Amino acid sequence: MHRPDMHQDCRHQSGRRLWLVAGTGEGPELAERLLTLGWQLTVSVVSAPAALAYRPHSELTLRVGALGGEVAVEAELVAAASSGRPYSVVVDASHPFACQVSRQLMAGCARQRQRLLRLQRPTLEGPATLLPALETLRAVPLAGQRLLLAIGARQLAAAVALSPSALHHARLLPSVSSLQQAMAAGLTAERVACLRPGSALAVERALVRRWRINTVLARQSGGSTEQLWRRICCTEGLNLLLLCRPQEPAGLESLDAAALLATLAGWTPPRP
Structure with missing residues (x-):
């Protein structure tokens, strides 16, 4: 699914682990905010140039490459859980026109009963x-x-x-x-x-x-x-x-940036 040679692996255990699927748009800023909130992040980007937009951090793992389909998404979630470091939540911050990525994430997360949040970009006003x-x-x-x-x-x-x-x-x-x-x-x-x-x-x-x-x-x-x-x-x-922006898949939990960060700021890991 990803190229392992591009990873910057985190070293610490935590109940606040998050998989962020993003790019060079809102991704880097969102990652910085989430790190400030105490989240450990795995960030997936498509290309090595996109990875350059992310500042190195001890709690940030960068993965480069295409998701690889629904099966690969599900495999990532299973592997994280099997290692004793499951994701608390997955955040889809991919481009609005990357419909296939959103569908793959939604299907894989649904099968593993994994909480998935979608970053909803605003609708801009003006002549067009x-x-x-x-x-x-x-x-x-x-x-x-x-x-x-x-x-x-x-x-x-x-x-x-x-x-x-x-x-x-x-x-x-x-x-x-x-x-x-x-x-x-x-x-x-x-x-x-x-x-x-x-x-x-x-x-x-x-x-x-x-x-x-x-x-x-x-x-x-x-x-x-x-x-x-x-x-x-x-x-x-x-x-x-x-x-026109494609319609988001039905049933997807979509939040704007402010609501997404507010939700994740108040996140409490479930007790073991």
């Missing part, structure tokens, strides 16, 4: 055109528009095919896979930018100015990336299209 699905991009008038695709590499080819009258540009993560998918979608090298998450506002603004972008297609993530594109589009007078 919401697209219920990527397919609805076909109906948006984009003839002659210089369109910046900021939706990741997986849906890049589909977005290009659904907006044939636009001049496409892409803002992607710096990975070989992302570049390969951009080239396969027909974008030329001079219309692709590879930047890490959390790039400075000035860098992103310079990018849209250099390319003379008219319209940005991003995702309704509810996080810092959506905030960034909202701000840039507002100040630069650009049209903002947002892919």
Whole structure:
């Protein structure tokens, strides 16, 4: 499920152990707050670059790699319990569009009767055109528009095919896979930018100015990336299209950041 060579294992026993599945968005700040509250953390991230956002701590274990499916999630919970150090709670702070991750966590936790909490990102306000699905991009008038695709590499080819009258540009993560998918979608090298998450506002603004972008297609993530594109589009007078956030699985216990931290601050381990 994870690459063991990337672990920073905790050494102490405690009844307040938590498995946090996150990334580079709210994950690092949430981890810091939970450590302050006295929790021992196992934090799962997808890639080694994402792990760099987490400050080393004696009570923090970092694990890098994909979850590996429902069976692997369940195996992680069983292994923790078998070692005498079970998780008190699992927190799903994965990206709102990482639907598969949330489903895997929910299924694995349900089978092991493990408490699972979902971090619910806020719904941001401001001018934007919401697209219920990527397919609805076909109906948006984009003839002659210089369109910046900021939706990741997986849906890049589909977005290009659904907006044939636009001049496409892409803002992607710096990975070989992302570049390969951009080239396969027909974008030329001079219309692709590879930047890490959390790039400075000035860098992103310079990018849209250099390319003379008219319209940005991003995702309704509810996080810092959506905030960034909202701000840039507002100040630069650009049209903002947002892919609607997927619905959370039914029955998932979702809490905003404040409610989640309040719940975990008052957590009392069950008596043996």
